[in-house]
Amino acid sequence: MSKRIALVGMPNTGKSTLFNRLTGAGARVGNWPGLTVELLSAKVLLGDAMLELVDLPGLHNLHGFSEDERVARHFIETQALNGILVVLNTTQLERQLALVLQLKSLGLPMLLALNMADEAQHRGIRVDTEALEQRLELPVCLISAKQGQGVAALKLRLGEWLREHPKPIQASLGVLAEDDVIEATVDELIGRNVHIPICLSPTHTDRIDHYLLHPLFGIPLFLLLMLGVFQAVYGLGTPLQDGLAWLLGEAKTLWLTPLLAGLPAWARSFLLEGLYDGVGTVMSFLPIIVVFFLAMAVVEDSGYLARAAFLMDALMSRLGLDGRAFVMQLMGFGCNVPAMMGTRVIRSQTQRIAAMMMIPFSLCSARLQVFLFFTSAVFSPRAAPWVLFSLYVMSFFLAFFTAWMMRGRTRRSVDPLLMELPPYRLPTLAALARQSFRESGHFLRQAGGFIILGVALVWFLTHFPLDASPAGPATLAGHLAGWMKPIFTPLGIDQLLSIALLFGFVAKEVVIGSLAVIYGAGGDQLASQLAQRLDWVQAYSFMLFTLVYTPCVSALATLRRESGSSRAMWASIAWSLSLAWLLSFAFYQGARALL
Numbered sequence: 091m092s093k094r095i096a097l098v099g100m101p102n103t104g105k106s107t108l109f110n111r112l113t114g115a116g117a118r119v120g121n122w123p124g125l126t127v128e129l130l131s132a133k134v135l136l137g138d139a140m141l142e143l144v145d146l147p148g149l150h151n152l153h154g155f156s157e158d159e160r161v162a163r164h165f166i167e168t169q170a171l172n173g174i175l176v177v178l179n180t181t182q183l184e185r186q187l188a189l190v191l192q193l194k195s196l197g198l199p200m201l202l203a204l205n206m207a208d209e210a211q212h213r214g215i216r217v218d219t220e221a222l223e224q225r226l227e228l229p230v231c232l233i234s235a236k237q238g239q240g241v242a243a244l245k246l247r248l249g250e251w252l253r254e255h256p257k258p259i260q261a262s263l264g265v266l267a268e269d270d271v272i273e274a275t276v277d278e279l280i281g282r283n284v285h286i287p288i289c290l291s292p293t294h295t296d297r298i299d300h301y302l303l304h305p306l307f308g309i310p311l312f313l314l315l316m317l318g319v320f321q322a323v324y325g326l327g328t329p330l331q332d333g334l335a336w337l338l339g340e341a342k343t344l345w346l347t348p349l350l351a352g353l354p355a356w357a358r359s360f361l362l363e364g365l366y367d368g369v370g371t372v373m374s375f376l377p378i379i380v381v382f383f384l385a386m387a388v389v390e391d392s393g394y395l396a397r398a399a400f401l402m403d404a405l406m407s408r409l410g411l412d413g414r415a416f417v418m419q420l421m422g423f424g425c426n427v428p429a430m431m432g433t434r435v436i437r438s439q440t441q442r443i444a445a446m447m448m449i450p451f452s453l454c455s456a457r458l459q460v461f462l463f464f465t466s467a468v469f470s471p472r473a474a475p476w477v478l479f480s481l482y483v484m485s486f487f488l489a490f491f492t493a494w495m496m497r498g499r500t501r502r503s504v505d506p507l508l509m510e511l512p513p514y515r516l517p518t519l520a521a522l523a524r525q526s527f528r529e530s531g532h533f534l535r536q537a538g539g540f541i542i543l544g545v546a547l548v549w550f551l552t553h554f555p556l557d558a559s560p561a562g563p564a565t566l567a568g569h570l571a572g573w574m575k576p577i578f579t580p581l582g583i584d585q586l587l588s589i590a591l592l593f594g595f596v597a598k599e600v601v602i603g604s605l606a607v608i609y610g611a612g613g614d615q616l617a618s619q620l621a622q623r624l625d626w627v628q629a630y631s632f633m634l635f636t637l638v639y640t641p642c643v644s645a646l647a648t649l650r651r652e653s654g655s656s657r658a659m660w661a662s663i664a665w666s667l668s669l670a671w672l673l674s675f676a677f678y679q680g681a682r683a684l685l
Contacts, residue, residue: 092133092140092141092142093139093140093141093142093172093252093256093258094141094142094143094144094169094170094171094172094258095141095142095143095144095171095172095173095174095175095248095252096144096146096165096166096169096171096174096175097109097143097144097145097146097175097177098146098149098162098166098174098175098176098177098189098193099148099149099176099177099178099186099189100148100149100150100178100179100186100189101148101149101150102148102179103148103177103178103179103186103205103206104177104179104205104206104235104236105145105148105177105205106145107205107235107236108177108203108205108233108235108241109130109132109143109145111235111238111241112132112134112143112241112244112245113132113133113134113143114132114134129144129145129146129147129161129165130144130145131143131144131145136245136248136249136252137249137253139249139252139253141248141252143175144165144169146161146162146165146166147159147161147162149162149163149189150189151189151192152189152192152193152266153192153266163266166196166198166261166266167261167266170258170259170260171198171258171259171261172199172252172255172256172257172258172259173198173199173200173201173251173252173255174193174196174198174199174200174201175200175201175203175248176189176190176193176200176201176202176203177203177205177235178190178202178203178204178205179205179206180204180205180206180207180209180210180215180217180232181206181209181210181213181215183204183217190202190226190228194226194228195262196261196262196266197259197261197262198259198261198262199251199254199255200228201228201229201231201247201248201251202222202226202228202229202230202231203231203233203244204217204219204230204231204232204233205233205234205235206234206235206236207232207233207234207239207240208234208236208237208239209234217232219231219232229247229251231243231244231247294514295393295513295514298514299397302394302397303397303400303401308397308401309401309402312398312401313483315389315394316479316482317475317476317479319382319385319386319389321475322381322385323381323382323385323475323478326381327377327380327381327382327462328466328471330377330381331377331466332614333377334373334376334377335614338370338373339614342362342366342367342370346361346362346366347362350362356553356556359549359553360546360549360553363549363606363607363610365542365546365549367606367607367610367616369542369603370606380526380527381526382455382458383455383525383526384522384523384525384526386423387517387521387522387525387526388517388522391515391517391521391522391525392514392515392516392517393513393514393515394514395420398416398420399416399420402416403416405490406493408497409490409493409494409497410441410444410493410496410497411436411441411444411445411493415433415436415441415444415445415448415493418430418433418445418448418449419445419448419449419452419486419489420452422449422450422452422454423452423453423454423455426449426450426452426454426641426642426644426645426648427644427645427648429449429452430446430449430645430648430649430652433445433446433449433652440496442652442653443496443653443658444492444493444496445493446649446652446653446658446662447492447493447496447658447661447662447665448489448490448492448493449489449645450640450641450645450649450662450666451485451488451489451492451637451638451666452485452489453481453482453485453637454598456598456599456642457598457636457637459599459602460598460601460602460633460636461477461478461481461633461636461637462478463602463617464620464629464632464633465477465478465633466617467616467617467618467620467621467629468620468621468624468625468626468629469626469629477630477633481633481634481637484634484637485637488637488638488669492665547593548567548589548590548593548600548603548604548607548608549607550566551565551566551567551570551589552565552566552567552589552607552608553565554566567589567608568585570589570592571585571586571588571589572585574588574592575588577671578591580675580678580679581631581632581635581671581674581675581678582627582628582631582632582674582678582682583628583631583632583635583674584623584628586605586608586609587605587632589604589608590602590604590605590608591632591635591636591639594636594639594642595639595640595642595643598636598642601636605620627677627678627681627682627685628678630677630681631674631677631678631681632674634670634673634674634677635670635671635673635674637670638666638669638670638673638674639666639667639670639671640662640663640666640667640670641662641666646659646662646663649662
């Protein structure tokens with residue numbers, strides 16, 4: 091008489107790999123009494139006994155009500171079994187042993203196979219199988235189904251185990267009775283009160299996903315959509331920015347300058363050319379930032395942002411991460427700090443650190459205002475969106491390259507990405523406005539103190555001593571720029587720009603305000619001066635360096651706190667500075683050689 095056991099385990103534990111190892115090519119698909127689905131089964135000879143092994147769908151919880159969990163529960167309830175072979179991922183026992191305790195309550199004989207033992211050993215995880223056997227009162231085997239390690243010993247153990255349990259028995263139904271009652275009640279409520287057609291008509295979400303989630307065209311379509319977002323940002327935001335800049339300029343000329351006419355020259359310079367021009371230049375970009383967040387809110391609230399993470403999951407898995415890391419990367423477009431804190435959803439510490447090392451390359455809102463200013467000042471309206479788009483593509487490339495460099499430490503155990511894709515929805519205007527202004531307000535609150543403090547400090551460095559020419563070589567800023575000249579000259583970044591980059595170490599929001607103080611001009615005048623002093627190669631090299639070099643102080647503090655050590659923080663500083671210099675050097679020198 092053939093004996094039968096069920097192969098049970100969570101998804102992605104290597105259950106199917108073990109099934110193939112044990113059974114070879116003799117698998118078949120068939121129906122089972124009491125079930126409306128087909129399950130994979132195969133017969134294998136173990137010693138003098140013929141064993142039928144049935145591979146059940148992966149389940150997270152014996153008491154769950156998803157379709158896979160219902161199928162597994164119904165099979166165990168309705169079929170007489172000699173026992174259950176439970177497969178667990180050895181690197182995730184703290185999460186998966188709860189399923190073993192649930193299955194024990196069924197009263198069926200069980201054998202526990204701890205799979206991926208090779209990966210656990212590589213990560214320093216050791217399991218005392220003898221003590222675990224005694225505590226669980228179950229046979230326990232360490233195996234690697236992928237490598238074949240321990241599979242032969244598992245077969246011998248299975249043979250001995252089956253001789254101890256020769257007769258098939260039914261599971262103790264009392265344990266699952268409450269689940270059956272709940273399921274029957276739900277089915278009755280649905281059957282009597284809800285009409286569901288046999289064949290559901292395709293929804294607009296299904297039709298859209300047919301194109302947007304296409305395995306070949308999905309990612310290119312995502313990039314095209316982001317390019318459209320940037321086109322909209324410039325098309326709608328630039329006129330608003332020009333209007334606000336004009337208002338700020340008129341207020342300075344007609345009201346503020348006469349009001350401060352009686353103050354000493356240095357005080358007027360500090361208040362007008364320092365604080366007002368510095369903060370005002372940053373404020374003039376608020377309309378574009380509002381439009382940007384509005385556009386990103388449309389992408390997020392429509393349901394497309396979750397699909398972007400789904401599309402990138404396959405690529406991220408090759409880098410030793412999963413789609414959750416890409417979600418955090420997208421969050422970094424707003425601010426790197428909450429994105430780093432969001433990596434807590436990633437269980438593996440090595441994967442968390444890798445994700446946090448990627449996030450600083452996200453083009454955050456602070457960098458965005460720098461790029462919006464430079465692209466508007468130096469590039470034509472037709473070229474500006476493409477320049478900004480190229481910087482976003484570069485930010486993704488550098489993040490993926492960083493993950494690739496760390497893949498040896500992270501790819502050994504990648505958790506599956508489980509996420510529900512919401513249907514596409516049209517966001518309401520009120521919700522979009524609230525989210526856009528909330529994000530913009532958060533940006534101003536976070537950046538406001540840094541900007542005021544930064545422009546005040548820049549004014550002091552560019553005007554002290556007071557008898558020196560502003561931002562000249564005799565000032566403190568001039569001395570600093572002279573020391574940094576050998577570093578930045580090969581990148582096409584002049585001394586005045588290098589001073590602004592120095593303050594960008596504290597917060598990228600300070601860069602534009604610093605330039606307004608350094609050049610003694612704000613708004614359109616500052617843009618005009620930059621356009622006269624820089625060609626597009628110098629401007630792009632400056633933006634590349636700004637994109638890549640060290641994160642702001644807040645992001646570094648968060649990285650240190652979330653990683654639990656200073657090592658990751660210093661590694662991030664060294665890695666980003668090295669990449670920034672090499673990338674800007676290669677671009678600038680290469681462009682100069684070709685032009």
